[in-house]
Amino acid sequence: MGYDVIIVGAGITGAAIARELSRYKLRTLVLEKEAEPAFGVSKSNSGIIHAGTQNPPTSLKGWLCVEGNRLMREEIASDLGLNFVQCGQLIVVFGPSDIPELEKIKAEGEQLGVKGLEIVDRAWLDKNEPNLGPEVKAALYVPSTGLISPYRFVYALIENAVKNGAELKTSRKVVAVRAGEQGGFEVVAGGEVFRSRFLVNAAGLYADDISALAGAPTFKIIPRKGEEYLLDKAREHIANHVIFPLPSGSSKGILIIKTSDGNPMIGPTAHDVQDKADLSTTEEGLREVLAGARRMIPSISKSDIIAYFCGLRPVSGKDFIIRHEDSCPGLVNVAGIQSPGLTSAPAIAVMVCDILKKHGLELEPKEEFHRLRPRPVHLFQVPPEETRRLIEKNPAYGDIVCRCELVSAQEVRDSIKRGARTLDGVKFRTRAQAGRCHGGFCTTRIMKIMQEELGVPATALTKRGPGSELIKEERK
Amino acid sequence: MKNRELVIVGGGPAGMAAALAARAAGVEDVLLLERDQHLGGILNQCIHPGFGLHHFKEELTGPEYADRFVRLVKEDHKIEVSLRSFAVKLTTDREISFLRPGALEEVKARAVILATGCRERTREMIPIPGSRPAGIYPAGLAQKMVNMEGWIPGKEAVIVGSGDIGLIMARRMALEGVSVKAVVEIQKTSRGLVRNVGQCLEDFGIPLYFQHRISAIHGSGRVEKVDVVRVDDECKDIPGSGFEITCDTVLVSVGLIPENELLEMAGAELDRRTNTPVAEGVNLTSLPGVFACGNACKVYDLADSVTRDSELAGKMAAQYLLGGRAA
C-alpha cells in the first residue's frame, strides 16, 4: 500500500495536519488542486489569531481557537520563524445599554479559558486607542489576540512538513475516490492514482464534494462571502489593536485590522452566496465596510484604500465538522472550517491525529523531528544594521526589486527556491507587488527573475496557475 | 557618514537637468542616485516621438531625448552617478541612506533634490469592483512590457481612462495587432493631450466613450469581459445604459501620483490628495535645503517642461549652497 495518509487540500488546515503527522513514522501525501498551497480560503482572510472570545462556550470552534491561540504564542511562531504580533483586541460598544452584552462575551470567553479579559472605559480608550470616534463608549479588552500573515503561516507549516518527510503534490485536483482492493482508498488526481489507508478531507469550500466522492455525502458547504479592503501603509498607526464591534448573528462584524505587514485592513462583510468561485468585490460591499469602519474610526477614508479582495468562509451549520465518517471507514472530514479556522488549525491538527489514532493509525514518533524552520529574510522587517550585514554577505540583498515594500532580488529568488511558482506565490511570500503601486514598477523584473530561476519562457508565467497567463506572446 | 554637497535622488529627465544646472551654477560636488540600471527614468520606455519640440526644437523619441542629457551627465566628472541605488531614508537634516548591490550607504548632504517621479494610479484606487484575474495592468506597466521586453499582454484590450499613457498604449497595442476595443473615460473630455486623442485613437478607429465607466471586471484566470455603464453629469450611473465588452486585457490609465515617500519620511508637508509638496513655490518643499522637481513636484504633461523647471531647481539648490557665489 502506498501512503498511510492522504490529505486533500493544502490550506491552513491540511498544512497543519501534514506537519503534525510528520512527527511520526508515517508516509503522508498532500494533494492540492491549485498551483501552490494557500491559494484557497487561507489566502484571503483577516489574518487574526483570535483569542477565542465571541464563540459559544460549548462550541468545538471556541475550544480549538483558544488552544490554537496558545500554541501560536507558546510554540509555533518561534519554532517556524513567523512574525506573530500580539497586539490585542478591543470589542467596542456605542452605548451604555450594550455593556451587558460585553459582560456576556467576557463571561463566555472566561468559560473557554481566555485570560486577561477586561472591560475598559472611555478614558482608557482615549489613552490607548486615540483615533476612536466619539460614538464609542467602552470596550472589552482581549490581550491574547494577535496577527499573522495567513499565507506565510501556511507556507511555513507545509515547508516544515516536507522537511520532515511529508510529500506535497500541487496541480493535483482530486476527481475520484474509490475503495481500494485491500481496503483503504484509491485517490485519482491529475491523471494519477494514489493509494492510502486513511483519507483526511481538508478541501475547504469543496470538502462536501470530496466527502461525497468518497461515499459520505453527509453535509453541504455554503460559502459566506467576506470583502476586505487594505489601506495604505501611511495609515499604519491608525489603530493599536484589532477593533471589533459587537458580533452579529453570522459574523464578528466589520473590523479594523492591523496586519502583521503594516497595512491596516477594514472588513470583512458576511453574506451567504451560491457560487464557490465568486471572489468578486462589489460597490455595496465597499459602502458597508467603509460605513462600519468609520463608525469606530471616523478618519478612515475611501482614498486610503490601496487594495481589496474577497474570501469565502466554508460554512456548514454553526460549528466545525471534525469527525471520522463511520459510514466510510478511514475517512476523516475536517470541514466547515469557517472563522476562526486560521487560528484553530494547529489545534485541529492535534485533534485529527487523535481521531486517526483511535481508528487504527499507529503514531510512532520519529527519532528526529525538525521542529525549527529558519526565519526567511524580509528586509522590511529587519533593522538597518542587519540589512547592512545581509548586503555585505550577499550583494543581491541590496538590489531592490519592489520599491513600495522594500523587497530585494535575493528575497524574490529565495521565494522561488522555497516553492513559489506564480506571481501571486512570489507576492504572498515576499510582499513584492503588494504595496501601493500594485506591481506597476516591479512586475517585469520579477517575471524575469522567475524566468531565470524556473527556466521557462515569459509566456508560461502565470498569476496563479494555468489559465492566468500574464502575457500572450513574446516578440523579440 | 560621508558629507556631500548636493545629493539628487532620481536619474530621469528631472534629476539629470537639475544636476547639470547645479553644476553650471557652480556646485562642485553632485551625487546622483538612480534606482534603475541606467539613467533616463520613464523616458526609456517612451519609444514614441513627441519629445524635445520646445527644448531642442526638434522631435525626438523618449530614449533619444534622455540620451542627450545622459551624455552630458557622464562627461561631467563632478557628477557622481550611482546606479541601482535605492534611497530608503531621508531625515530632516538631510541624511540619506541608500541600498545598492553590496552596500548600505549613508551620506549627509548640504542640499537635496528629490526627482523621484511618480507612479500610476491603479485600478484599486478608483476602485473598480469585480474579480481580480490576470490581465489587468497599469498602462505604464504594459508600455514597459511591450517596449522594453517585447511582451504582448493580450489579444483584445479595453483601456480605462484617457490619460496620455493610455492613449499612447492604445496606439502601441493596435500597431502590435492587438484589438483595442474601447477607451472608457468617466469625464466629458480627455485628460490627455488633444494631439494624442487624434493621433492615437481617431487614426486607428479606436472608439472613445466619454462619460462612461467600467462598473465591473469579470474573469477567473484571465480577464474575460468588462461591464460598462454611462454616467450623467454628476458621475451617477444612468439606469439601463449598461453594456459588456469582451476582452482579455484591461489597461488602467487614470492619472499619476508623485512618489514622495522620502519627503514624507523627512517630515515635509504633503497635500494628502495630490501627494505633492506643500510649499511657497515651484521646486520648494517645507524643509530648508530640500527641493523637489519634475513629476515629484507636480505632474507634468511634457518632458520639455520638466527639463525647464528642473534646471531652475538645480539653480535654486546652487543658490542655497553658495549664496551670492552661485553663477
Ligand SMILES: Cc1cc2nc3c(=O)[nH]c(=O)nc-3n(C[C@H](O)[C@H](O)[C@H](O)COP(=O)(O)OP(=O)(O)OC[C@H]3O[C@@H](n4cnc5c(N)ncnc54)[C@H](O)[C@@H]3O)c2cc1C
Ligand atoms: C473574509 C474571511 C476572513 C477570515 N478571517 C479569519 C481570521 O481572522 N482568523 C481566523 O482564524 N480565521 C479567519 N477566517 C477563516 C479562515 O480563513 C478559514 O477557516 C481557513 O482558511 C480555512 O482553511 P482550509 O485549509 O480549511 O481551507 P482552504 O484554505 O480553502 O484549503 C482547502 C484547499 O483544498 C484544495 N482543494 C479543494 N478541492 C480539492 C480537490 N478536489 N483536490 C485537491 N485539492 C482540493 C483547495 O484548492 C484549497 O487549497 C476568515 C475567512 C474569511 C473568508
